[in-house]
Amino acid sequence: MHRRSTVRAQALLLPVVVIAALLPAGGSAATVAEITVEPGETRLVPRTVRLDSLSVxxxxxxxxxxxxxxxxxxxGVExxxxxAAAEGTVTTIAPGAYRGDVRLSVADANLVAHRGDVFPLRQGLYVDATGLVPAKSALASVEGGRxxxxxASDVRISSTGEAFAGVFAKDGAYTLDKPRIAFAGNGRSDFVGDGAGIVATGPGTRLVVDGADISTTGVVRSGVIAADGSDVVVKNSRxxxxxxxxxADYRSTVDLDHMRDAPWMLGISGNNRATNLLGTGTRAAYLNSSLSSQGWGVLSTERGRNCRLTVVNSTVANTGPDGYGSYATDDVAERFLGTRFAVGTYATIIRGGAIHYGDSTPEAVARLNAELGLGLTAPELAALPTRNTVVxxxxxxxxxxxxxxxxITGGTVFDTGEATFLNKGQQAAIAVDGSRGARLNPANGVVLQLMDDDDPGPVEEDGRLLNTGVYREPAGDPVKLAGFDVTEVHSTDATATFSDIALKGHFYNAIRGGAVPGEGKNLVLAFDNSDIDGVLSASAARHAVSTITATEYRQLGTITNTVGPVVNNGVIVQLRNGSRWVVAGTSHLSELAIDxxxxxxAHPGHTVTMTVDGVPTAIASGRTYTGSITLAVHQAAAPPHSG
Structure with a gap:
């Protein structure tokens, strides 16, 4: 705030020239041959003017x-x-010579408050309940169409400047048909849409975007922002x-008024999210569309309450080495039906909410259409093919x-380089139904990894939360916590149920305990009519390096496991309804229930034995075993030779 005030004060001390004689009393714009603004001069433009050239x-x-x-x-290009200041919100016109069809468009301010700042947004089209609002629109940036x-149909909006939005929709119903938006240059905030291609905000706003082509390059220069209770439907778009x-002087931060790059503590990089969804009751749906970001993320949600994100028969991709497909916060519900993810780091990051991956069957899409009021016609519904989701x-x-x-339902397939599910010490509920062909294929052999959170968090410096934290591997062995029951299912535990599926891979609980005082965390695994071939065990986890800074961000979440007896990291295994566990290696549990x-x-040519609290114990169906359980695999003795 102080830096912006200083910029304004300095401007008021400079010589001021008002272009009054050059402008007509009425009409939309005057035409003037040339304007030259000298060093130290401030030229006030009271209304829109058209020039042959402008020199600043x-x-x-x-x-x-x-x-x-x-x-x-x-x-026609903004x-x-x-x-004017790197952390400010006000823009100015850069020094230079501008020639051609030059227009200086003066519009009413569109002031958007966010936390401690006010953002004076500029946009090509401003629409509300009355339709187009010319007084708040820079119409000279809108070409073609109607x-x-x-x-608005077939309009083109282009920008090479900073912090300029294409379309801003508030408090009304509006349709954008085949818009073409091409932006190159930095935005300012993807929490308010300062610099975004399309912004929809307000509980009375419904925006339908059909056949859009939106391309943006720049820091926080998002494609679509849905905020504050708006309802956005994007279909057949790219x-x-x-x-x-x-x-140059930006310092990476998680302060929401100033955040302009991905927090490296999430194990990602980048500075431009493709979309963002914010506020209370906001809904966004993407249908039959292609969505991509270079890094950071494609479909983000922030500060949401009772929000819905829906993606049907679309592609979600990171074109660079890092990034996520979607991010879920608070109580947002995200549904992906018939969607293909091609991502760098994660399909989804969860910080709250519920995620569903499934098939885009006619029945499922019709239910969504009715439930969310997507407005799909009968021909549009019929034209959507049934697809499975592939990650x-x-x-x-x-x-x-x-x-x-x-x-996870239907024919959803997860093909991942590392763990399918990476849980950093959080309460989680996983349900995988393989009855229609769902498959989990982790290349590193780990289906589920439960571990302590290795996010070092931000550090407060000069009143700002900066991303300068350092992760340091804890030393020593974990200490048993008094009162934490490793055989009980707690509300804070991580639970996973797998039904009608064949799984090959390992499940590890590497929680040390004590991150929450007095609390460990159990991993509860239920298999229903399923086969599992792997190690299910408590473990100790180690990173490849003991200290992780922003430079080593890709080391976050990547660990090696050493199996060992349960301490504060119970592993509760329930084999139900004909399930079969092929033990692939030594496994340490706290409870084993076998229907x-x-x-x-064990695998052919091997046998499996079990001890409970150190006592050799036969493994029998129809029994539940509790205590310090160790299952060990042995190579079977070769039969004696004959003859």
């Missing part, structure tokens, strides 16, 4: 009247705008975003750094 010398300023915004376009009533160059992640599947649930028709076996 270093130290010269072109400004609108108080309470209004100023947008420069050259040949350009020249730069943030803008009429509650619909949204792709690329990273920009951060300001292809170069690293992990789903990562928890907050509580939340995941449901009468279930079994524990």
């Amino acid at each position: 010398a270093p130290g010269g300023t072109v400004a609108p009247p108080a309470g209004r915004s100023l947008t420069l376009t050259v040949d 350009t020249g705008s730069v943030l 803008v009429e009533g509650r619909r 949204i792709r975003t690329g990273d920009g160059v951060l300001p 292809e992640s170069r690293r992990f599947g789903v990562m928890w750094h907050g509580a939340g649930s995941v449901e 009468a028709d279930a079994a524990v076996t």
